[in-house]
Amino acid sequence: MSTTTTNTVTASSPAPSLKVIKNGFGAEITGLDFANGVTDEGYRFIDDAVKKHGFAIVRKTKLVDETHLELARKFGELDDVTPYNKAGRVHRLKYNELFDVGNIDVDGSIVDLSAPRAQANKA
Known part of the structure; x- marks a missing residue:
């Protein structure tokens, strides 16, 4: 209802x-x-x-x-996401306070499963 x-x-x-x-x-x-x-x-x-x-x-x-x-x-206070940008990951968004949890790379392509970013996302 x-x-x-x-x-x-x-x-x-x-x-x-x-x-x-x-x-x-x-x-x-x-x-x-x-x-x-x-x-x-x-x-x-x-x-x-x-x-x-x-x-x-x-x-x-x-x-x-x-x-x-x-x-x-x-x-409330926003998190600092810079510690999560590991394994050579480049933050693709304009502001560090916006956290990118997707599988899209900086160039707009889908992240390869063997790429460091894909591995870091598994953690």
Whole structure:
């Protein structure tokens, strides 16, 4: 059973909506627009959903790297990922606070399974 709630975040943006995935376990949020920065209200909407439902899937927010970091910092101090860049791994993202857990190499190709990065990802 799922339910949908709508709350107003700012007068200038459409109200975000929350759809419960499974009662007490997960919610999907739509209608947040972070193209012009992260509002305290938008952050609180996500934070409240996570606290109530355990996790939140937030779709179509227009986040870019800078606003992604802005939102993440509202949740607390960010990790330094430089110690994880081992085995000759080059960080392909603009900011060290954004951690790349995928299997895409700096040039955009899929990492070869025998490459040092692939081996480091197994750890």
